[in-house]
Amino acid sequence: xxxxxxxxxxxxxxxxxANGPVHIGHLAGVxxxxxIYVRYLRAxxxxxAFIGGSDEHGVPITIKxxxxxxxxxxxxxxxxNIIKKSFEDFxxxxxxxxxxxxxxxxKTASEFFKKLYDEDKFIVKTNEQYYDADNKMFLADRYITxxxxxxxxxxxxxxxCESCGTxxxxxxxxxxxxxxxxxxxxxxxxxxxxxPLDKYEPWLKEWIIDGHKxxxxxxxxxxxxxxxxSGLHPRxxxxxxxxxVKVPIEDAEGKVLYVWFDAPIGYISATKELTPDWxxxxxxxxxxxxxxxxxxxxxxxxIIFPTMLKAxxxxxxxxxxxxxxxxxxxxxxxxxxRNWAVWLHxxxxxxxxxxxxxxxxxxxxxxxxxxxxxxxxxxxxRNNSELVAILGNFVNRALVLTKKYFDGHIPLRGxxxxxxKTTLEEIKTFPLRISSAxxxxxxxxxxxxxxxxxxxxxxxxxxxxxxKVWKTDPKRVETILNISLQIVANLSILGNPFLPFSMxxxxxxxxxxxxxxxxxxxxxxxxxxxxxxxxxxxxxxIDDKAIENQxxxxxxxxxxxxxxxxxxxxxxxxxxxxxxxxxxxxxxTILEAEKVTKTKKLLKFLIDTGIDKRTVVSGIAExxxxxxxxxxQVSIIVNLAPKxxxxxxxxxMILMAEDADGKLVFVAPVSDVKNGSEVx
RNA sequence: GGCGAGGUAGCUCAGUUGGUUAGAGCGCAUGAUUCAUAAUCAUGAGGUCGGCAGUUCAACCCUGCCUCUCGCUACCA
Numbered sequence: 001x002x003x004x005x006x007x008x009x010x011x012x013x014x015x016x017x018a019n020g021p022v023h024i025g026h027l028a029g030v031x032x033x034x035x036i037y038v039r040y041l042r043a044x045x046x047x048x049a050f051i052g053g054s055d056e057h058g059v060p061i062t063i064k065x066x067x068x069x070x071x072x073x074x075x076x077x078x079x080x081n082i083i084k085k086s087f088e089d090f091x092x093x094x095x096x097x098x099x100x101x102x103x104x105x106x107k108t109a110s111e112f113f114k115k116l117y118d119e120d121k122f123i124v125k126t127n128e129q130y131y132d133a134d135n136k137m138f139l140a141d142r143y144i145t146x147x148x149x150x151x152x153x154x155x156x157x158x159x160x161c162e163s164c165g166t167x168x169x170x171x172x173x174x175x176x177x178x179x180x181x182x183x184x185x186x187x188x189x190x191x192x193x194x195x196p197l198d199k200y201e202p203w204l205k206e207w208i209i210d211g212h213k214x215x216x217x218x219x220x221x222x223x224x225x226x227x228x229x230s231g232l233h234p235r236x237x238x239x240x241x242x243x244x245v246k247v248p249i250e251d252a253e254g255k256v257l258y259v260w261f262d263a264p265i266g267y268i269s270a271t272k273e274l275t276p277d278w279x280x281x282x283x284x285x286x287x288x289x290x291x292x293x294x295x296x297x298x299x300x301x302x303i304i305f306p307t308m309l310k311a312x313x314x315x316x317x318x319x320x321x322x323x324x325x326x327x328x329x330x331x332x333x334x335x336x337x338r339n340w341a342v343w344l345h346x347x348x349x350x351x352x353x354x355x356x357x358x359x360x361x362x363x364x365x366x367x368x369x370x371x372x373x374x375x376x377x378x379x380x381x382r383n384n385s386e387l388v389a390i391l392g393n394f395v396n397r398a399l400v401l402t403k404k405y406f407d408g409h410i411p412l413r414g415x416x417x418x419x420x421k422t423t424l425e426e427i428k429t430f431p432l433r434i435s436s437a438x439x440x441x442x443x444x445x446x447x448x449x450x451x452x453x454x455x456x457x458x459x460x461x462x463x464x465x466x467x468k469v470w471k472t473d474p475k476r477v478e479t480i481l482n483i484s485l486q487i488v489a490n491l492s493i494l495g496n497p498f499l500p501f502s503m504x505x506x507x508x509x510x511x512x513x514x515x516x517x518x519x520x521x522x523x524x525x526x527x528x529x530x531x532x533x534x535x536x537x538x539x540x541x542i543d544d545k546a547i548e549n550q551x552x553x554x555x556x557x558x559x560x561x562x563x564x565x566x567x568x569x570x571x572x573x574x575x576x577x578x579x580x581x582x583x584x585x586x587x588x589t590i591l592e593a594e595k596v597t598k599t600k601k602l603l604k605f606l607i608d609t610g611i612d613k614r615t616v617v618s619g620i621a622e623x624x625x626x627x628x629x630x631x632x633q634v635s636i637i638v639n640l641a642p643k644x645x646x647x648x649x650x651x652x653m654i655l656m657a658e659d660a661d662g663k664l665v666f667v668a669p670v671s672d673v674k675n676g677s678e679v680x
Numbered sequence: 681g682g683c684g685a686g687g688u689a690g691c692u693c694a695g696u697u698g699g700u701u702a703g704a705g706c707g708c709a710u711g712a713u714u715c716a717u718a719a720u721c722a723u724g725a726g727g728u729c730g731g732c733a734g735u736u737c738a739a740c741c742c743u744g745c746c747u748c749u750c751g752c753u754a755c756c757a
Contacts, residue, residue: 462721619756
């Protein structure tokens with residue numbers, strides 16, 4: 001578990017993409033656990049570099065910039081600043097929060113690429129891609145639009161059709177156009193460099209499958225194993241684009257490093273900006289590298305980036321990649337585009353000075369083993385019945401009693417009862433209970449143990465009843481409160497990684513400034529006669545009103561989303577009658593229907609079209625059972641070019657209407673007509 | 681369809697190289713208590729550990745099949 005040879009730590013957090021602000025999903029998955037871990041390490045005098053930064057390259061940012069008539073730099077500046085500020089205000093204690101548009105990063109990423117290039121670690125492939133001759137640029141992904149080959153949507157992108165959701169390749173599009181000029185693009189050869197992941201397969205097997213079977217989380221390990229087992233392929237590391245890190249070699253005009261290649265190098269660049277002595281954090285065997293990420297990033301951080309580091313040769317590899325699952329919000333997936341999220345910068349405004357409440361809730365309910373749900377009701381309950389009632393209340397009781405009886409001075413601990421002794425012994429066990437949870441990335445459990453210490457305090461007070469004893473034996477009360485206050489002091493140390501703002505406040509109240517983890521478990525942290533400052537409440541109740549406001553806000557979002565989803569898509573451009581007349585739509589009857597094996601969506605039909613009996617394959621298996629369709633009359637395009645699907649030749653297409661939720665409904669004659677009737 | 685992760689009390693989760701009464705917190709009920717932000721403390725109710733088979737003296741834990749959720753992937757004429 002705890003490796004004694006470890007001298008220092010490099011802890012990184014996934015780089016948030018600078019095209020939007022940060023929400024609670026990011027926090028719960030990555031930043032809060034990483035921050036707890038780092039604060040814990042620092043309290044143990046470990047040498048830590050805590051690295052974060054914004055990921056600012058890639059096509060989506062350039063598209064957003066174009067849409068808003070701004071430069072990509074404008075866009076990333078905007079979001080980088082929002083994100084950076086909100087992390088600061090939230091107490092994510094980065095040693096540096098940098099960005100990939102920085103000069104240092106460009107230089108670092110270039111050199112990294114150059115070294116692999118010089119050492120012949122890449123393979124080169126040439127293929128044909130669309131090219132806009134006027135603007136002299138290759139059209140990657142979203143820079144090309146055209147008609148979707150299967151839903152007919154005219155504004156499909158080169159990587160995906162937003163109408164039917166299919167992922168496409170640019171060459172699939174019908175009537176492709178450049179999104180930049182509107183011109184018809186030409187095919188032109190382009191050269192790209194690939195990282196041959198396949199060559200590293202044996203090494204990855206040894207390193208991950210054999211080497212990290214027991215210390216990586218099951219979700220991380222399983223995901224890696226799945227990738228490796230299914231066979232790795234060379235992956236392009238360059239792109240034809242003008243926003244990003246220029247490919248630093250001749251013959252690479254207009255090419256940049258692909259974002260996934262440059263982004264993780266950002267961890268290294270940021271460390272360079274942090275300290276000239278950066279190499280010890282990345283190249284020294286006695287440094288432990290830990291990547292905190294969400295589950296969407298597992299492949300990059302466990303397979304691709306390590307392969308890059310391995311290929312480069314001089315870097316250490318991650319010791320662990322604690323990846324969380326996803327956090328849902330009120331039962332639905334968090335979605336930036338649907339505005340279904342609790343945004344950090346808004347939370348900070350609406351709940352001022354309540355950073356720790358959110359940190360607490362997100363940790364107590366962290367998606368460590370499976371997706372979890374964040375609800376405002378739970379947020380309120382955890383605040384009111386855990387933070388306020390258990391932790392805040394215990395501290396308040398101890399401090400108020402001390403003020404009342406001893407004017408805020410720590411009383412003498414006199415003769416101990418057996419109960420005192422067992423309580424003191426138990427206090428001593430908490431540092432190890434919490435640290436062994438944190439060392440193994442079990443943050444939820446660590447926090448639970450912290451609360452158990454506060455529970456122990458409450459129980460101690462309830463059992464010893466100092467407010468009663470005071471009347472008969474004030475000496476005894478001195479001992480009771482001394483012990484209670486030692487618990488308070490211990491809480492302030494042990495709670496600091498989780499609740500830094502509140503523990504800071506607590507330390508001021510008890511006039512105490514130690515956060516050294518090694519001092520925790522000590523039973524004389526507060527010495528006799530030590531003067532406490534005036535107590536105040538650590539946490540406040542959150543009332544129903546505040547929760548209702550948040551829930552209403554989400555309801556509004558939901559309404560707005562339903563409205564916009566219900567809106568019909570705008571009509572496509574007019575066509576000539578001749579274009580319509582080319583389509584031959586007939587009525588037909590389903591004679592046979594069966595599921596295509598090994599597919600989720602495909603049904604295979606035999607249809608009597610009046611003209612003939614033919615096989616048609618259709619992707620509706622999610623909505624209809626084959627047996628209930630036999631005998632049903634449908635509309636079918638009979639002169640669509642045949643297409644092989646899963647080895648079955650489909651001759652025609654059944655007409656379906658798609659509802660807002662994606663459900664497909666037959667478009668068919670309302671009463672039976674003879675098969676082969678023309679639809680016109 | 682393939683692969684991965686998960687399915688344990690109303691909710692959120694622990695758990696065991698398989699061992700005899702399955703745990704915690706929150707919520708709920710009852711009682712105690714008043715120092716404390718109506719907070720606390722005790723006690724209790726509540727679970728056929730997703731389903732069915734199998735291996736075993738013994739399975740929540742191992743094996744097989746099935747089922748549901750999430751993710752990746754294939755697929756949607």
